[in-house]
Amino acid sequence: xxxxxxxxxxxxxxxxxxxxxxxxxxxxxxxxxxxxxxxxxxxxxxxxxxxxxxxxxxxxxxxxxxxxxxxxxxxxxxxxxxxxxxxxxxxxxxxxxxxxxxxxxxxxxxxxxxxxxxxxxxxxxxxxxxxxxxxxxxxxxxxxxxxxxxxxxxxxxxxxxxxxxxxxxxxxxxxxxxxxxxxxxxxxxxxxxxxxxxxxxxxxxxxxxxxxxxxxxxxxxxxxxxxxxxxxxxxxxxxxxxxxxxxxxxxxxxxxxxxxxxxxxxxxxxxxxxxxxxxxxxxxxxxxxxxxxxxxxx
Amino acid sequence: xxxxxxxxxxxxxxxxxxxxxxxxxxxxxxxxxxxxxxxxxxxxxxxxxxxxxxxxxxxxxxxxxxxxxxxxxxxxxxxxxxxxxxxxxxxxxxxxxxxxxxxxxxxxxxxxxxxxxxxxxxxxxxxxxxxxxxxxxxxxxxxxxxxxxxxxxxxxxxxxxxxxxxxxxxxxxxxxxxxxxxxxxxxxxxxxxxxxxxxxxxxxxxxxxxxxxxxxxxxxxxxxxxxxxxxxxxxxxxxxxxxxxxxxxxxxxxxxxxxxxxxxxxxxxxxxxxxxxxxxxxxxxxxxxxxxxxxxxx
DNA sequence: TGGTGTGATAGCCAAGAGTTATGGATGTCC
DNA sequence: GGACATCCATAACTCTTGGCTATCACACCA
Numbered sequence: 001x002x003x004x005x006x007x008x009x010x011x012x013x014x015x016x017x018x019x020x021x022x023x024x025x026x027x028x029x030x031x032x033x034x035x036x037x038x039x040x041x042x043x044x045x046x047x048x049x050x051x052x053x054x055x056x057x058x059x060x061x062x063x064x065x066x067x068x069x070x071x072x073x074x075x076x077x078x079x080x081x082x083x084x085x086x087x088x089x090x091x092x093x094x095x096x097x098x099x100x101x102x103x104x105x106x107x108x109x110x111x112x113x114x115x116x117x118x119x120x121x122x123x124x125x126x127x128x129x130x131x132x133x134x135x136x137x138x139x140x141x142x143x144x145x146x147x148x149x150x151x152x153x154x155x156x157x158x159x160x161x162x163x164x165x166x167x168x169x170x171x172x173x174x175x176x177x178x179x180x181x182x183x184x185x186x187x188x189x190x191x192x193x194x195x196x197x198x199x200x201x202x203x204x205x206x207x208x209x210x211x212x213x214x215x216x217x218x219x220x221x222x223x224x225x226x227x228x229x230x231x232x233x234x235x236x237x238x239x240x241x242x243x244x245x246x247x248x249x250x251x252x253x254x255x256x257x258x259x260x261x262x263x264x265x266x267x268x269x270x271x272x273x274x275x276x277x278x279x280x281x282x283x284x285x286x287x288x289x290x291x292x293x294x295x296x297x298x
Numbered sequence: 299x300x301x302x303x304x305x306x307x308x309x310x311x312x313x314x315x316x317x318x319x320x321x322x323x324x325x326x327x328x329x330x331x332x333x334x335x336x337x338x339x340x341x342x343x344x345x346x347x348x349x350x351x352x353x354x355x356x357x358x359x360x361x362x363x364x365x366x367x368x369x370x371x372x373x374x375x376x377x378x379x380x381x382x383x384x385x386x387x388x389x390x391x392x393x394x395x396x397x398x399x400x401x402x403x404x405x406x407x408x409x410x411x412x413x414x415x416x417x418x419x420x421x422x423x424x425x426x427x428x429x430x431x432x433x434x435x436x437x438x439x440x441x442x443x444x445x446x447x448x449x450x451x452x453x454x455x456x457x458x459x460x461x462x463x464x465x466x467x468x469x470x471x472x473x474x475x476x477x478x479x480x481x482x483x484x485x486x487x488x489x490x491x492x493x494x495x496x497x498x499x500x501x502x503x504x505x506x507x508x509x510x511x512x513x514x515x516x517x518x519x520x521x522x523x524x525x526x527x528x529x530x531x532x533x534x535x536x537x538x539x540x541x542x543x544x545x546x547x548x549x550x551x552x553x554x555x556x557x558x559x560x561x562x563x564x565x566x567x568x569x570x571x572x573x574x575x576x577x578x579x580x581x582x583x584x585x586x587x588x589x590x591x592x593x594x595x596x
Numbered sequence: 597t598g599g600t601g602t603g604a605t606a607g608c609c610a611a612g613a614g615t616t617a618t619g620g621a622t623g624t625c626c
Numbered sequence: 627g628g629a630c631a632t633c634c635a636t637a638a639c640t641c642t643t644g645g646c647t648a649t650c651a652c653a654c655c656a
Binding site for chain 2: 005
């Protein structure tokens, strides 16, 4: 039913040379091997392709019919390989940057510029990843690098550069009794319903619930959020309150929702991460760029 | 460098199903075999074609690039097979009828008619073969059946039907001293130069030199002839005389050449022959037709 | 008539492609 | 939450395939 491309190549060359020995030389195989393969092809097709008179070889009508197709197939396969090579090259020049919410803070253009000076061919692609994946696509290979909130699940599998360190706020309904304050303590929020990341977020979910400050008691969960839009809606509707990074406050602080710093929570860290074993030049360069940019900003 | 068509088929089906187990079922192979083959293909191309997340399979960019080519190749091969099948069918319906000189005698149309009633699809092809091949193309497979003069070299390799039995004549220059006679004896020709078939004609050459009537003495050879035209020219130019079948007399009896029966030579036999091991229906039918036609004519 | 070149054949070996059995991870169902 | 099913990967084995070298039989050529 199928053919090996090789057999077609063999056939085409024998058809060209009209000699098994000459063809075998061109193909860098022994003459018996070539004879055998051609015979196999003939057997498979159920027809003679060549007529071998003692001393001469010529194409049969069936061989004549096959030859153009064989050539076309060989050419088509070469095209296919070329297409694959192109795709591989594209892939090498593409850097997929995952993020759950935009790192903003002017960092993306800065890193892009640094990367492009070093690898002008690069095509950096931004990719928005749902909050359900705290690695923003690193884990399943959907992203090459990603802006993530520490801590990461399986953190030893990644290497990262901290690009921002900011205090955490709480998003509250505007009419909440704490909404007017300059800042609050985590203790004041103890009895609130909290909006949580989905369970698969693992330790990151706990982090944004500040479970480590509650001496073992689980917070009350008012809903699950997987994007800034959902967070805004949930808070505005009174489903609960949510912790978030100061830099992301503006994403949810709109009609009916305000954000207030939580004074006694450790600041949170935004990092640019990559898979630890990913040594591709583009990836290394982007992380380096982040390191350098961070140093500059300080 | 080459691919096995099978691998492309495997790849295409997995790409369609986005599941190795489902694809394996459709392809009637075990799932590990399929996995392995796809991996081989990936290794050969130096790129991942699928991304296997624990539970899901999806195409990579490279796979996406390959897929249309793979499909095209599969289709192209199917077309090639179809072309081969067509050619095979053509071949089955084609009967190549070899002959050195036309058997004439009205036999060709008669046999053709008989053949076509039995196999209406048949395409009988007449093929003129040089006299250098006494089997008129049977030996090297260039003909499927052939009109030949007995005896044949390697006669046991063929089966045949005698279609005509006629006396032998001698072609003489018009001004030859025997040219006026009603008939001659072989003895009267003993001292003539004879025109002979080429050496590779083997026993047939001896036959037309009537060597068996010369008690061991070689005839004098005046030239080699491989067609009726050459015979006419050679006789007309006085290069020698030539024996030929009465039915072929008209082919050479023109300006300056006459033919005279040789009274004491056994009549010669024209036969329709085929390779003994050739059992193809068309070949058998043509021989049968010849048998029947011969019976009718008697 | 011996030398050279062609395709076919034989015998051997490594790689290819298939199998079954099994394992680890992930959903699903009761 | 534990039993079960499902998915892809791996391991170990078998048989086939595709390659090699050596050699043969035959045709051409000097």
